[in-house]
Amino acid sequence: MTPPAVPVADRLHRLVRSLMWMVWVLALVGPMIMIAQHSVSERIAFRYAPAIDEAHRASSQMYAAQSDLRLYHRTEDPEVVADFPQRREASLRHLERLRDRAPGEGARELAVRADEAARAWWDDADRTADLVREGRPSDLAAPGAHFTEFTDATSELLSGLEDRRRWLRDVRQAIVAASVLLGLAAMAAVTVYGRRRQRRATESIVAPIQALDQVVARQRAGEEDARADEGRGPTEVRTLAAELNSMLDQTREFEREQVHLTTMQSVTLRAGQRLRETSVVAVAVEAIVRDIAEAVRCDLCVLRYRAPSGEEVTRFHTDPAGPYAALGDDEVVRLLPATPPEPSAHRTVVNPSAMPLGGPRSMMIVPIRLGRERLGSIVVADEKGPHPWRGADTSALELIAGKVARTLFERVAYEAERENVRQLRELDRQKDAFVSTVSHELRTPLTSISGYAEMLAHGAAGELTPEQLRLVEVIDRNTHRLQGIIEDILLLSTIEANDARAAHHEVDMAAVAQDVGENLLPVAGRKDVDLVVVAPHPAPVEGDPAHLERALTNLVANAVKFTPGGGRVRVSVATTDGRVVATVEDSGIGIPAAQVPELFNRFYRASNAETASIPGTGLGLSIVRQIAVEHRGTVRVTSREGEGSTFHLDLPAAGSADAEPADSAEEPGA
Ligand code: ADP
Numbered sequence: 001m002t003p004p005a006v007p008v009a010d011r012l013h014r015l016v017r018s019l020m021w022m023v024w025v026l027a028l029v030g031p032m033i034m035i036a037q038h039s040v041s042e043r044i045a046f047r048y049a050p051a052i053d054e055a056h057r058a059s060s061q062m063y064a065a066q067s068d069l070r071l072y073h074r075t076e077d078p079e080v081v082a083d084f085p086q087r088r089e090a091s092l093r094h095l096e097r098l099r100d101r102a103p104g105e106g107a108r109e110l111a112v113r114a115d116e117a118a119r120a121w122w123d124d125a126d127r128t129a130d131l132v133r134e135g136r137p138s139d140l141a142a143p144g145a146h147f148t149e150f151t152d153a154t155s156e157l158l159s160g161l162e163d164r165r166r167w168l169r170d171v172r173q174a175i176v177a178a179s180v181l182l183g184l185a186a187m188a189a190v191t192v193y194g195r196r197r198q199r200r201a202t203e204s205i206v207a208p209i210q211a212l213d214q215v216v217a218r219q220r221a222g223e224e225d226a227r228a229d230e231g232r233g234p235t236e237v238r239t240l241a242a243e244l245n246s247m248l249d250q251t252r253e254f255e256r257e258q259v260h261l262t263t264m265q266s267v268t269l270r271a272g273q274r275l276r277e278t279s280v281v282a283v284a285v286e287a288i289v290r291d292i293a294e295a296v297r298c299d300l301c302v303l304r305y306r307a308p309s310g311e312e313v314t315r316f317h318t319d320p321a322g323p324y325a326a327l328g329d330d331e332v333v334r335l336l337p338a339t340p341p342e343p344s345a346h347r348t349v350v351n352p353s354a355m356p357l358g359g360p361r362s363m364m365i366v367p368i369r370l371g372r373e374r375l376g377s378i379v380v381a382d383e384k385g386p387h388p389w390r391g392a393d394t395s396a397l398e399l400i401a402g403k404v405a406r407t408l409f410e411r412v413a414y415e416a417e418r419e420n421v422r423q424l425r426e427l428d429r430q431k432d433a434f435v436s437t438v439s440h441e442l443r444t445p446l447t448s449i450s451g452y453a454e455m456l457a458h459g460a461a462g463e464l465t466p467e468q469l470r471l472v473e474v475i476d477r478n479t480h481r482l483q484g485i486i487e488d489i490l491l492l493s494t495i496e497a498n499d500a501r502a503a504h505h506e507v508d509m510a511a512v513a514q515d516v517g518e519n520l521l522p523v524a525g526r527k528d529v530d531l532v533v534v535a536p537h538p539a540p541v542e543g544d545p546a547h548l549e550r551a552l553t554n555l556v557a558n559a560v561k562f563t564p565g566g567g568r569v570r571v572s573v574a575t576t577d578g579r580v581v582a583t584v585e586d587s588g589i590g591i592p593a594a595q596v597p598e599l600f601n602r603f604y605r606a607s608n609a610e611t612a613s614i615p616g617t618g619l620g621l622s623i624v625r626q627i628a629v630e631h632r633g634t635v636r637v638t639s640r641e642g643e644g645s646t647f648h649l650d651l652p653a654a655g656s657a658d659a660e661p662a663d664s665a666e667e668p669g670a
Helices: 008-075 084-101 105-133 141-220 235-277 280-298 327-333 391-457 468-494 499-503 508-525 544-559 595-598 607-611 621-629
Strands: 300-306 313-319 360-371 373-382 504-510 530-534 540-543 568-574 580-587 634-641 642-650
Touching: 008 105, 008 141, 008 235, 084 105, 084 300, 105 141, 141 235, 235 280, 235 391, 280 300, 280 373, 280 391, 300 327, 300 391, 313 327, 327 544, 360 391, 391 468, 468 499, 468 621, 504 508, 504 544, 504 607, 508 530, 508 544, 508 568, 508 580, 540 544, 544 568, 544 580, 544 621, 544 642, 595 634, 621 634, 621 642
Parallel strands: 530 568
Antiparallel strands: 300 313, 300 373, 360 373, 504 540, 568 580, 580 642, 634 642
């Protein structure tokens, strides 16, 4: 049985109180002994000593008087009894005082006897003295009898008084000795008692505190189960022990929570990894339910979802040692609520009120949802309940549900995307086939139109009037233009179809630039545009010479076309860092900044070109971009409206590591 708790203050109070009592007792006993000793001394000094003294004095007066009387009787010398009156007076005075001071009844009686005997003696002595003086016969018998009476009484009195005085002195000594002994004994008792109380107080206060200290030390040494004894020591120490224990319990619980949290976090991370790495969602889900069941330590974990195909998929894991170990697919579904417990429950439900009959007693249902759409749920369940589902469980399952939802969504989106791409490819193929067919079909009638127009112009149907000739020339010009467009379209679809790859061999871009410059010099000259080509060093690239010449021709022809008379066009080719960059710079009309990103789209023409009625189809730059891509290069432009444009055709140099095929259009000034 644990001893009752006593506060430290009470213990100390008791200790101090008992010591105080001892001090008080000692403090009272000391004066009492002194008073006793004092009263004995007083009795000796003020009662017995004066009485004995008076008795002695009276006796000495009486003895002297008796001897004087005898001498007078013999000598009859009156001188001898001359001082009799004084002696009588003195002796009687002493006896009277003796009578008054005699302590005790017996002593007083003896004093009265002595006094009466003395008085009788003195009367007889006076009579005898008178007879002697008168010369008459006298004897000393009568006074002698009284004197004997007197001496008997006084000696009896004196021996009694002195006996008593001796006894009192013995008592006084005994008191002194006893008080010394008592004092020593009391000191010893106080010392022993004080030490014992101090030891007990130490044991009852300090030892329990040291025990607490030991618990802390054991905890620090890793002994997790070490707990303080809450039934030991004073109230304060017990309270401290209880608080220490509760703190240790909380710390242990917190540590367990932390460990569990970490476990759940890794389950969550692993779930994400499984979903990412496994192409079949159901396979990942199978592993996820096992991870969850093991981490949460539940009898059953079920994950149900609607696959992108619309099929309902159920995967579950049961604790092999638990009550649901032998559960089959159908039985699992039967154990769970058919629908979420609340039809609108898009939130996690812990231990729903609508539990299936004969099913688990503990359950947590976490919805797998996308916005308001419910795709499925994760259910953890225990046959017995209630299972202490923790916050870490809920948040981990919610995160996993989110990951599953996202994966399902991604799968749906991925399928849709794949279908879109397939359809787009098919459309593209149909378009290419259509464009190619239409272009080919247009070529023959256009050749025929152009041929007949030429024949008309040459007078095959008779001489034409100048007006007729002008009209025929318009027909011929537009036919040629249409033929140009058709050639461009056919070229584009050829490059896009990647047919040209096989023709690649080393081409010197410097030579290409020189050729292009030479070809376009007459056009530039007619427009009064200064065309300069700076390409002093060979700049070899791997590619199709016809396509590369076509690309550069398009860029230089545009520069000349969009540069008014008096302007200048500069073509340069340079090799740096394994790249060959052909740059075409002009001082022409430039391109509005907002339209630069659109420039390489088919049939796109900038607004300022349209406004200035500069002819064109909007196919030239798309061909350049397509050729650049074909050669794993890029084409970039920087331009400022009204000031000019610079195009860079950037290609990997022959023999260098190929760059990523890409194209881009940069903002002015970029
Ligand atoms: P187009 O047949 O119209 O020249 P392109 O595809 O070659 O077709 O060019 C598309 C548009 O880009 C042109 O219509 C023009 O607006 C703009 N452009 C191309 N090169 C230049 C340039 N050097 N200066 C100004 N604008 C240019």
